[in-house]
Amino acid sequence: MKTEAKAGAKAGAKADGVGAGAGAGGGRRGSVVVVGGGLAGTTAALALADAGLRVTVLEGRPRLGGLAFSFRRPSPVGELTVDNGQHVYLRCCTAYQWFLDRVGGSRLAPLQSRLDVPVLDADGRPGRRLGRLRRAALPVPLHLAASLATYPHLSLAERAQVGRAALALGRLDPADPALDGVDFGDWLRRHGQSPRAVEALWDLVGVATLNATARDASLGLAAMVFKTGLLSHPGAADIGWARTPLGELHDTLARAALDQAGVDCELRAKVTAVTRTAQGRWTVHKAGGAPLEADAVVLAVPQREAHALLPEGALADPDRLLRIDTAPILNVHVVYDRKVMRRPFFAAIGTPVQWVFDRTDASGLAKLPGAGESQYLALSQSAAHQEIDLPAAELRARYLPELERLLPAARGAAVRDFFVTRERTATFAPTPGVGRLRPEAPTNVPGLYLAGAWTATGWPATMEGAVRSGLSAARAAVSDIVRPHLDPPPAAGRGIPKEAA
Numbered sequence: 092m093k094t095e096a097k098a099g100a101k102a103g104a105k106a107d108g109v110g111a112g113a114g115a116g117g118g119r120r121g122s123v124v125v126v127g128g129g130l131a132g133t134t135a136a137l138a139l140a141d142a143g144l145r146v147t148v149l150e151g152r153p154r155l156g157g158l159a160f161s162f163r164r165p166s167p168v169g170e171l172t173v174d175n176g177q178h179v180y181l182r183c184c185t186a187y188q189w190f191l192d193r194v195g196g197s198r199l200a201p202l203q204s205r206l207d208v209p210v211l212d213a214d215g216r217p218g219r220r221l222g223r224l225r226r227a228a229l230p231v232p233l234h235l236a237a238s239l240a241t242y243p244h245l246s247l248a249e250r251a252q253v254g255r256a257a258l259a260l261g262r263l264d265p266a267d268p269a270l271d272g273v274d275f276g277d278w279l280r281r282h283g284q285s286p287r288a289v290e291a292l293w294d295l296v297g298v299a300t301l302n303a304t305a306r307d308a309s310l311g312l313a314a315m316v317f318k319t320g321l322l323s324h325p326g327a328a329d330i331g332w333a334r335t336p337l338g339e340l341h342d343t344l345a346r347a348a349l350d351q352a353g354v355d356c357e358l359r360a361k362v363t364a365v366t367r368t369a370q371g372r373w374t375v376h377k378a379g380g381a382p383l384e385a386d387a388v389v390l391a392v393p394q395r396e397a398h399a400l401l402p403e404g405a406l407a408d409p410d411r412l413l414r415i416d417t418a419p420i421l422n423v424h425v426v427y428d429r430k431v432m433r434r435p436f437f438a439a440i441g442t443p444v445q446w447v448f449d450r451t452d453a454s455g456l457a458k459l460p461g462a463g464e465s466q467y468l469a470l471s472q473s474a475a476h477q478e479i480d481l482p483a484a485e486l487r488a489r490y491l492p493e494l495e496r497l498l499p500a501a502r503g504a505a506v507r508d509f510f511v512t513r514e515r516t517a518t519f520a521p522t523p524g525v526g527r528l529r530p531e532a533p534t535n536v537p538g539l540y541l542a543g544a545w546t547a548t549g550w551p552a553t554m555e556g557a558v559r560s561g562l563s564a565a566r567a568a569v570s571d572i573v574r575p576h577l578d579p580p581p582a583a584g585r586g587i588p589k590e591a592a
């Protein structure tokens with residue numbers, strides 16, 4: 092395998108593109124085409140270019156960012172910049188933070204200084220409606236103990252049971268293949284968790300991070316999320332989110348970083364086939380454009396697209412990719428004529444509403460001349476299987492009264508705009524057994540690598556998983572193409588970070 096890749100790399104250092112887009116960076120040590128410009132593909136391209144390879148990204152859409160993007164929307168208040176879905180990350184997402192750093196976007200998506208999640212119970216008695224999940228400046232697991240002990244949405248007995256289950260979860264090894272097939276909901280039941288504890292705590296966090304309720308989630312992935320997020324480090328679950336449109340980070344800044352790294356980036360370049368040449372190199376065919384030739388290819392597209400593009404023999408059982416199911420996320424966007432919520436975000440129970448974020452500044456609403464006191468809220472509704480295809484009018488009739496139940500100030504407010512964004516294949520479904528379907532980055536054919544949040548990262552479908560997958564693919568390609576030349580290691584700070592190891 093490696094010999095062929097090495098031979099190809101030598102050839103690739105001289106001749107590269109057979110069509111348009113051969114790109115900058117001539118004289119580099121080998122060439123790679125990255126198919127897909129989501130977070131996985133962009134990451135792989137940056138890491139490969141940083142390692143001295145000549146890289147071309149081919150992205151089918153007119154922008155980078157894949158599933159995490161923004162668009163402009165004319166609204167009665169003026170033009171808004173809307174994220175297709177609210178995205179958050181945690182302090183334990185070290186690879187995504189590397190990405191933010193690498194594109195120069197860290198300050199635009201800061202972390203909370205300390206985990207603090209307001210949890211509103213729509214059915215709660217006055218004085219007991221608001222709970223807080225926050226951490227204290229104490230070592231694990233005491234950092235969360237005080238918050239749990241005073242969490243008003245659970246009884247004393249339920250809080251004690253949650254503490255015991257959390258400790259049991261902390262003893263599991265998320266990488267243990269035996270956990271992959273176990274249903275997290277069942278495990279919680281066996282560990283004494285009441286339906287209320289599941290709703291008010293486990294699903295509150297789990298649905299947003301796994302995009303599935305506990306009963307539809309693999310114990311391995313759930314253990315990964317809860318153990319890494321809550322029990323690996325006191326600050327691991329501090330929440331970060333973009334204070335700017337996602338497109339600014341994942342498209343504008345990413346494109347500038349790729350450009351600076353010498354990566355050739357072709358948008359509206361849909362790849363139709365990837366074939367091996369007689370010399371062991373790769374030809375990447377695009378719809379309506381000349382093909383490109385390269386030493387290696389990273390397929391950073393969703394699992395179905397990857398299945399369609401995989402050449403014969405690349406995976407022992409390629410149809411496994413088709414058994415990796417998907418799960419939807421719905422976002423409900425409401426612009427009120429006044430401020431109805433004081434906090435930047437909250438989570439809710441006792442209502443279909445899940446997580447609500449204030450988007451007034453990030454969308455540009457705050458600066459619109461006619462905005463006045465208007466406030467823009469985005470409701471992030473994960474695992475929205477039942478609602479993803481409902482008409483907007485029905486969703487409006489469902490969610491506006493719920494917001495009024497949660498936010499008294501919304502009761503007298505006028506709605507200036509209401510719309511929804513639907514992502515039917517937002518993530519892979521983290522169902523029990525999905526772990527054995529997720530492939531590693533290297534394939535069985537030399538010079539072909541897979542990336543994407545759906546590959547075997549150990550993480551659920553997240554920005555973190557996507558970045559990790561891109562780093563893993565780059566690492567595998569670099570070790571096949573570059574290392575055989577025994578070149579010196581990249582300069583400090585420019586190599587592929589260890590997170591991918």
Ligand SMILES: Cc1cc2nc3c(=O)[nH]c(=O)nc-3n(C[C@H](O)[C@H](O)[C@H](O)COP(=O)(O)OP(=O)(O)OC[C@H]3O[C@@H](n4cnc5c(N)ncnc54)[C@H](O)[C@@H]3O)c2cc1C
Binds near residue numbers: 156
């Ligand atoms: C609404 C929503 C909310 C989310 N919330 C969060 C969150 O809060 N936190 C979090 O961490 N994650 C969240 N996620 C998940 C996160 O966005 C994804 O896991 C991540 O962006 C996936 O990146 P990727 O690069 O693996 O795949 P993708 O983003 O799917 O990128 C694949 C790219 O390949 C391109 N492509 C496909 N076929 C071809 C082809 N033939 N030729 C060329 N290009 C092609 C596509 O156009 C796309 O740009 C959310 C996702 C959604 C949709």
